[in-house]
Amino acid sequence: MVEKSQAQRRWPTPEILKRAKFVDDAGPIRFVDTEAAARYLALEAHTLECYRSLGGGPAYHKFGKWVRYAVDDLDAWAESCRRVTAASPVAPRILPIDRT
Numbered sequence: 001m002v003e004k005s006q007a008q009r010r011w012p013t014p015e016i017l018k019r020a021k022f023v024d025d026a027g028p029i030r031f032v033d034t035e036a037a038a039r040y041l042a043l044e045a046h047t048l049e050c051y052r053s054l055g056g057g058p059a060y061h062k063f064g065k066w067v068r069y070a071v072d073d074l075d076a077w078a079e080s081c082r083r084v085t086a087a088s089p090v091a092p093r094i095l096p097i098d099r100t
Contacts, residue, residue: 031061031068040074 012020037058038045051057052067058077061068 029071031070032074034067034069037069037074040071041078 032040034045034048038048041048041058048057048069052060058069059073061070
């Protein structure tokens with residue numbers, strides 16, 4: 001039963017592929033599915049699903065029932081998660097007060 005549900009969720013479906021017109025140069029990939037987005041961010045797909053329901057994750061698009069992430073949104077979200085440690089050379093040094 002599990003295999004059948006995975007086959008039903010396969011996208012694009014064979015019917016869509018029959019109608020599709022393929023071009024040699026479609027340009028860069030703009031949207032990816034949850035699994036590809038998770039691999040891109042080095043996360044689990046379930047983590048992105050939780051972010052979608054709880055908030056705090058990257059922006060996503062809904063095309064009908066399909067969830068897709070724009071690669072630019074993934075890059076922007078990853079940059080917003082960037083942190084700098086206190087030991088970083090760019091962090092200002094605060095010297096202790098010498099009371100002698």
